[in-house]
Amino acid sequence: MCGTVADGPRQDSMKIESAVVRSLAKTAFSTPSWRRDFPILIESGSIYLDNAATTQKPQAVIDAEAEFYVRCNANVHRGVHKLSLRATEAYEGARAKAQRFINAARSEEVVFVRGATEAINLVAQSYARPLLKSGDEIIISAMEHHSNIVPWQLVCEQTGAVLKIVPIDDAGEFDFDAYDRLFSDRTRLVAVTHLSNALGSVVPVKRVVDSAHARSVPVLIDGAQAISHLRVDVRLLDCDFYAFSGHKVFGPTGIGVLYGKAALLEAMPPYQVGGDMIRSVTFEKTEYNKIPHKFEAGTPNIAGAVGLGAALDYVSSIGIEAIVAHERKLLTYATQALAGVPGVRIIGTAREKASILSFTLDDVHPHDVGTILDHYGVAIRTGHHCAMPVMQRYGIDGTARASFALYNTWEEVASLVAGIHKIREMFYS
Amino acid sequence: MRYLRWLYQGVILDHCKRPRNRHVLADANRKAEGHGALCGDGVIVYLKIENEVIRDATFEGRGCAIAIASSSLMTEALKNKTITEAAHFLESFHHVVMDSVAASCPELGELEALAGVREFPARVECAMLPWQTLNIALKDDFPPLISMEPIAAKVDNNQ
Numbered sequence: 398m399c400g401t402v403a404d405g406p407r408q409d410s411m412k413i414e415s416a417v418v419r420s421l422a423k424t425a426f427s428t429p430s431w432r433r434d435f436p437i438l439i440e441s442g443s444i445y446l447d448n449a450a451t452t453q454k455p456q457a458v459i460d461a462e463a464e465f466y467v468r469c470n471a472n473v474h475r476g477v478h479k480l481s482l483r484a485t486e487a488y489e490g491a492r493a494k495a496q497r498f499i500n501a502a503r504s505e506e507v508v509f510v511r512g513a514t515e516a517i518n519l520v521a522q523s524y525a526r527p528l529l530k531s532g533d534e535i536i537i538s539a540m541e542h543h544s545n546i547v548p549w550q551l552v553c554e555q556t557g558a559v560l561k562i563v564p565i566d567d568a569g570e571f572d573f574d575a576y577d578r579l580f581s582d583r584t585r586l587v588a589v590t591h592l593s594n595a596l597g598s599v600v601p602v603k604r605v606v607d608s609a610h611a612r613s614v615p616v617l618i619d620g621a622q623a624i625s626h627l628r629v630d631v632r633l634l635d636c637d638f639y640a641f642s643g644h645k646v647f648g649p650t651g652i653g654v655l656y657g658k659a660a661l662l663e664a665m666p667p668y669q670v671g672g673d674m675i676r677s678v679t680f681e682k683t684e685y686n687k688i689p690h691k692f693e694a695g696t697p698n699i700a701g702a703v704g705l706g707a708a709l710d711y712v713s714s715i716g717i718e719a720i721v722a723h724e725r726k727l728l729t730y731a732t733q734a735l736a737g738v739p740g741v742r743i744i745g746t747a748r749e750k751a752s753i754l755s756f757t758l759d760d761v762h763p764h765d766v767g768t769i770l771d772h773y774g775v776a777i778r779t780g781h782h783c784a785m786p787v788m789q790r791y792g793i794d795g796t797a798r799a800s801f802a803l804y805n806t807w808e809e810v811a812s813l814v815a816g817i818h819k820i821r822e823m824f825y826s
Numbered sequence: 827m828r829y830l831r832w833l834y835q836g837v838i839l840d841h842c843k844r845p846r847n848r849h850v851l852a853d854a855n856r857k858a859e860g861h862g863a864l865c866g867d868g869v870i871v872y873l874k875i876e877n878e879v880i881r882d883a884t885f886e887g888r889g890c891a892i893a894i895a896s897s898s899l900m901t902e903a904l905k906n907k908t909i910t911e912a913a914h915f916l917e918s919f920h921h922v923v924m925d926s927v928a929a930s931c932p933e934l935g936e937l938e939a940l941a942g943v944r945e946f947p948a949r950v951e952c953a954m955l956p957w958q959t960l961n962i963a964l965k966d967d968f969p970p971l972i973s974m975e976p977i978a979a980k981v982d983n984n985q
Contacts, residue, residue, distance in 0.1 A: 765891045
């Protein structure tokens with residue numbers, strides 16, 4: 398399945414670059430040194446621009462997981478033997494790394510989950526469901542991923558609560574006036590994305606939190622996209638919950654984090670029940686363990702957590718500011734280059750954007766764009782991006798989406814643009 | 827690269843840009859709707875069947891070049907085929923796009939252009955979408971040529 402890529406685009410791309418690409422290329426920046434940390438980019442030869450779906454893994458993460466199985470593997474929080482203690486130390490060490498990465502006050506505020514989806518479901522079922530009465534309201538935005546819509550729809554069905562939607566404007570900006578008007582004395586929770594996966598809009602979440610807190614309403618932030626592209630400081634944001642997935646920040650799949658303020662987590666009933674989350678069990682009564690273990694029933698994804706810890710260390714070693722600066726240049730270059738191609742319409746033109754460039758090409762279905770680009774060795778995502786309401790907002794079925802990460806280069810962006818020119822030749826001739 | 831050219835060749839691009847039979851068939855007596863699980867694209871296939879023979883076939887819908895070309899070519903090919911012939915035709919098409927070994931099937935005519943899709947596993951669903959919808963329409967238990975008006979009315983309501 399990892400076959401060689403068909404005839405590469407490199408030679409072709411040089412010939413068909415538009416003037417705007419050429420002029421931008423003069424201001425080209427060098428390939429980041431950290432690109433060579435990602436073996437798959439070298440092995441596959443693929444131009445990977447599908448980072449919003451999942452990111453590639455640096456050698457340090459691959460090694461950390463392997464090392465765990467070679468040196469430490471045992472169950473956690475149970476045994477008195479050496480390996481179990483080592484495994485527990487590695488697992489809790491990863492929790493401490495996650496705590497530092499998002500600047501949480503305490504490591505118990507970091508709950509390991511499978512990913513952002515599970516984190517949001519956990520909050521919907523353990524925080525919101527016991528609290529909600531019929532007629533209560535939850536506010537989300539019009540640019541949420543399905544995983545920050547459907548858990549709230551389910552809890553609304555279960556409780557009779559109502560979902561309120563903050564609109565976005567044509568550029569994909571969060572409408573703060575409408576947001577402020579949506580609050581009522583029945584508003585119980587706000588759940589908003591930090592970075593839109595379909596549009597690339599950065600939501601000013603600090604302002605979202607401040608408005609909600611002024612009305613004593615707690616806020617969950619879906620950080621699935623933001624975590625590898627923006628600085629996340631949960632104490633600065635003062636958000637009540639923050640959810641992210643490990644695999645979108647260069648870590649393994651199947652591991653993620655729910656950050657929650659300790660007082661809230663302590664008051665919440667468990668989400669799943671079983672081993673490791675109890676203090677004592679008799680057939681008459683069970684006492685739950687303290688946070689975060691109360692929310693981590695069963696044997697967790699220990700190696701995954703260790704891999705995530707290594708990934709967060711990796712990002713910190715480069716520094717989020719350096720990543721932001723690099724990706725901003727890539728996104729600006731890509732946006733200007735694509736905007737200059739006739740027939741291209743960029744979907745999502747918010748003032749503050751990161752990583753994501755969604756677009757349509759007149760009279761060409763995004764799937765055809767994706768298939769043809771793939772044959773030029775360029776991997777992008779096409780379709781509705783699990784954000785169908787966003788597509789409906791723009792009156793389209795889907796988009797082609799290029800999403801950049803810290804290891805992408807301007808040459809890769811040039812190949813994307815060259816590929817779009819090829820598609821035009823094919824379809825418009 | 828040759829596979830890409832094979833897939834996006836003249837016949838397919840022509841039928842994608844100028845699809846044939848893309849309209850509601852007012853006197854249809856069979857109709858089925860199909861949706862692509864991956865893309866969410868949808869197609870409606872209309873058939874007018876008389877005495878076990880497909881007198882007319884049309885489609886409506888939005889989709890990628892492969893799905894639209896496949897729908898267009900399919901509706902062209904179906905006209906004046908018996909239901910049994912159409913079912914057999916569907917099977918031949920299915921083989922041509924699914925089988926890993928390239929099997930030539932001259933009876934498919936222009937539809938063979940879609941054989942290239944077998945090199946693109948993620949896109950086979952697109953090519954098969956109208957055919958799976960046809961399959962439902964053929965199995966439809968509506969007795970032909972009875973209660974035409976309600977069916978036509980139902981078609982209109984769904985626009």
